[in-house]
Amino acid sequence: MTAPLPAAQLRTRVRVPLRFPDGYATTAVVSSFHGLVDGREHLALALGEPAAVPLVRLHSECLTGDVFGSQRCDCGPQLREAVERITVAGGHLLYLRQEGRGIGLYDKLDAYALQDTGLDTYEANIALGHQPDERDYTAAAQMLHALGVPALSLLSNNPDKAAQLTRLGLTVAEQVPTGVHVSPANVTYLSAKARRGHDGLHRAALLADGTSEVPAG
Template sequence: MNIKISNIAKLPSKYGDFKIQSFKDKDKEHLVIFKEPILDNTLLRIHSECLTGDALGSLKCDCQAQLHHALQLISKENGMVIYLRQEGRGIGLFNKVNAYELQDRGFNTIEANHQLGFETDLRDYKIVEYILNYYKIKKINLITNNPNKINSLKNFEILQRIPSITPTNKHNQNYLEIKKESLGHFL
């Protein structure tokens, strides 16, 4: 992997004072948000970019709520969020908007991806291993509901899985049900 690594900068936020560092892999720039000290048994959230949820507050998903939940936990206990730039389960923003339109017509998130010619989930977590090794982390307390994230960390000891259960609403109930029933998420 040919990874470029930025300097570390301060990031004061409504959840506390963090530090940030970027890891550039080919055409994607990922972000690590952390609170020191970074311990070998760190609290970790692997979060895939969701512009509509994270930045615009979309009620169609639980992405922003999970991100904020992780930042709240990390602000109290130290740890990190690895923010991966892989929008829409890896299909990109343009295709995600097209998938949203298909969802407006009654398709669920998986069916919409398939209608557009994509697999269910195209996300890749290889950079996570590089980042964890960079920070010399071998043991983690993983904040996730996603079994794929757990499976992607075979070279690390997961001390515990911390659920990220967030409130539902009428716009994301079906989305969360699909994540649970079809993708095996722990909800």
């Protein structure tokens, strides 16, 4: 058995109207927390009407993709899609401050530089002394408990997220796949993610999309 999850408490809840560059607009109730285990300033955005089993997305921060529209990954389109789908279904977007699969912003940029020499995203992380994926969802589980969400529908292509949440005492009633957002600049990254990683559903989506034949690196 794992140790019991320390309880987190809601700190502040505040309404924030959102508008995306394509004009899509919605309103989030943004929550902050006391007592998150990693001490980081994670946010929960409640969107849409409350649902019995809310749709939840765990989105790990990606400054380059979320803010600047970087084409090296699919984080920006994933975030945009999640906000709209959760607004329709009712649920929560957890914005987790674990940049670059948990390795941090500067190391993510170092990894990009290594990728430009021919390594894929996983090899580059290992070359920098990191695990391929250092994301941890313990704080996310604390946030969901604090929000009064014992069971959820998880918007993700990544089975590791569902497995971690289940180990942390949440009930993942359903896993809902996201779209795959392929661009010329991110197809290598997405192919490596499908081939190497935890994103089994992503692999299936890429195969369905016919893009899995693109060579990595």
